[in-house]
Amino acid sequence: MSRQAVSAQAETKCLVIPFVDRGLKKAPPLIRLQGICKSFGPLEVLTNVDLQVQAGEITALIGSSGCGKSTLLNILAGLDTQDHGTYTLAERRNPEKAGRQRVAYMFQEDRLLPWRTVQDNVALGLEAARVEKTERHCRVYDMLKLVGLEEFAGAFPYQLSGGMRSRAALARSLVVEPEVLLLDEPFSKLDSQTRSQMHAELLNIHAVTGMTAVFVTHDVEEAVVLADNVAVFAPRPGRITEIVPVELARPRSLLDKSVTEQIRSLRGKLSFNPYPAPSGG
Amino acid sequence: MKPSAHIARRLLLATLVLAVWWAASSRVPSFVLPGPYAVLQAFSSLLHTPTFLQDVGATLARVGIGFFLAAAAGTALGVVMGASRALADFLEPVVAVFNTVSSAIWAVFAIIWFGLSDASTVMVVFMTTMPLMLTSVWNGTKTVDKQYVELAKSFNMSRLQILAKIYVPTVLPSFFAGARLAFGFGWRVSLVAETIGASSGIGYRLRQAADLIQSSQVFAWTILLIMFMLLIEAGVLKPLEKALFRWKPSPE
Numbered sequence: 001m002s003r004q005a006v007s008a009q010a011e012t013k014c015l016v017i018p019f020v021d022r023g024l025k026k027a028p029p030l031i032r033l034q035g036i037c038k039s040f041g042p043l044e045v046l047t048n049v050d051l052q053v054q055a056g057e058i059t060a061l062i063g064s065s066g067c068g069k070s071t072l073l074n075i076l077a078g079l080d081t082q083d084h085g086t087y088t089l090a091e092r093r094n095p096e097k098a099g100r101q102r103v104a105y106m107f108q109e110d111r112l113l114p115w116r117t118v119q120d121n122v123a124l125g126l127e128a129a130r131v132e133k134t135e136r137h138c139r140v141y142d143m144l145k146l147v148g149l150e151e152f153a154g155a156f157p158y159q160l161s162g163g164m165r166s167r168a169a170l171a172r173s174l175v176v177e178p179e180v181l182l183l184d185e186p187f188s189k190l191d192s193q194t195r196s197q198m199h200a201e202l203l204n205i206h207a208v209t210g211m212t213a214v215f216v217t218h219d220v221e222e223a224v225v226l227a228d229n230v231a232v233f234a235p236r237p238g239r240i241t242e243i244v245p246v247e248l249a250r251p252r253s254l255l256d257k258s259v260t261e262q263i264r265s266l267r268g269k270l271s272f273n274p275y276p277a278p279s280g281g
Numbered sequence: 282m283k284p285s286a287h288i289a290r291r292l293l294l295a296t297l298v299l300a301v302w303w304a305a306s307s308r309v310p311s312f313v314l315p316g317p318y319a320v321l322q323a324f325s326s327l328l329h330t331p332t333f334l335q336d337v338g339a340t341l342a343r344v345g346i347g348f349f350l351a352a353a354a355g356t357a358l359g360v361v362m363g364a365s366r367a368l369a370d371f372l373e374p375v376v377a378v379f380n381t382v383s384s385a386i387w388a389v390f391a392i393i394w395f396g397l398s399d400a401s402t403v404m405v406v407f408m409t410t411m412p413l414m415l416t417s418v419w420n421g422t423k424t425v426d427k428q429y430v431e432l433a434k435s436f437n438m439s440r441l442q443i444l445a446k447i448y449v450p451t452v453l454p455s456f457f458a459g460a461r462l463a464f465g466f467g468w469r470v471s472l473v474a475e476t477i478g479a480s481s482g483i484g485y486r487l488r489q490a491a492d493l494i495q496s497s498q499v500f501a502w503t504i505l506l507i508m509f510m511l512l513i514e515a516g517v518l519k520p521l522e523k524a525l526f527r528w529k530p531s532p533e
Binding site for chain 2: 079111115116127
């Protein structure tokens with residue numbers, strides 16, 4: 001190891017360490033779902049769902065509302081359990097660090113606690129794990145820097161814009177250094193400009209940390225811009241009809257022809273598509 | 282609003298009140314309405330009465346104890362009723378009954394049960410303020426956001442952590458509003474209780490002054506009480522509220 005790297009590490013008390021080490025792409029999948037079934041009473045919500053997610057990948061779950069994609073996310077989060085099938089989340093990290101969580105959940109609403117400042121909101125997960133105070137501050141500050149909110153550490157949520165609130169919520173999910181980040185339509189309440197800013201933010205963080213993410217969306221553009229793989233859901237009963245890989249270089253611009261073509265072809269695969277692809281095209 | 286205009290209005294109001302008071306008092310016998318000067322004299326002699334501090338202290342202690350017990354019991358019951366719907370449904374009529382019974386009735390019962398003692402006043406304060414605290418805290422528990430609880434669960438928080446980090450901060454504003462209301466209420470009913478159920482304290486002195494038709498004394502006590510409450514409001518409650526609820530957007 002070079003001398004420079006060592007001194008840089010000594011200077012900063014805690015660096016943002018990649019959550020998962022890359023170069024393990026050929027390893028067995030981080031998430032493996034096999035034959036997942038889930039019913040609420042007589043209603044069959046998910047039937048025979050298979051899905052594999054490699055470490056470091058971003059996967060989109062897309063489909064019309066009521067197709068069970070949120071239920072699948074809840075199963076991944078451990079907030080719900082499947083009736084049949086197996087869900088394995090590979091144990092790959094050693095050693096365990098305090099306040100680390102295997103999965104983190106980013107909700108549709110930011111759910112910032114109004115009585116807490118931004119930094120105290122971000123620290124919530126570390127407090128829950130009883131991480132010691134100085135380490136907590138250090139990790140919270142690093143995370144705020146990562147999402148560009150370090151100047152607003154002492155602000156209360158009501159003083160923030162929608163995009164900043166969203167970034168604070170993202171920092172709160174990431175500070176527990178999850179192996180998998182689950183996002184349930186996290187940017188759907190933002191205006192389109194702020195939303196694309198958040199997309200860039202998320203991809204930037206993905207590049208820095210190498211995190212694995214699974215997100216639910218009904219926005220085809222969002223899925224194509226962010227994801228490595230798009231799992232297409234069909235409703236009644238909810239099932240995955242196809243897994244579409246998006247093999248385009250990032251950043252993906254909506255002005256790019258290859259991107260728009262992928263968006264159009266994905267729209268064609270969704271049964272709820274209100275704008276069918278022109279026939280013969 | 283300009284602060285100078287604000288002060289000018291306040292001064293104008295004070296002058297008007299004094300003028301009307303003075304004009305009215307010069308037309309009626311002094312036992313009906315004593316003039317401002319007579320009241321000022323009574324006020325200064327009141328401050329020099331040897332039993333003055335004892336009386337104020339006795340009343341304060343009774344209100345304090347009654348209020349403290351009511352806050353503790355009311356908060357505990359409010360939380361329990363917030364946690365259990367069945368229990369809340371069961372106890373709701375009791376709360377309603379307690380809220381309708383006049384403090385004068387509690388005072389009469391207090392004398393029957395405890396005679397002329399500190400306990401009488403404490404009981405009256407407790408009985409009238411406890412339902413207020415209970416209702417406030419109970420309403421506060423209803424405002425707890427399920428989404429925040431779900432968030433806490435996604436971080437694997439224990440029940441105790443959820444209570445401390447989600448429930449307590451949510452209920453605190455209601456608790457504070459209830460406590461402010463209850464303290465003001467307790468302070469007023471304590472005087473009613475003391476006029477019939479005590480042999481010391483401010484209420485007792487008021488009753489004495491009334492019996493001897495010393496109207497200026499009654500006025501002096503009244504002014505003292507008003508000043509005391511304003512002092513608590515400006516010196517304790519307002520700063521405390523500001524410090525506790527910094528996170529609330531200030532209303533425009």
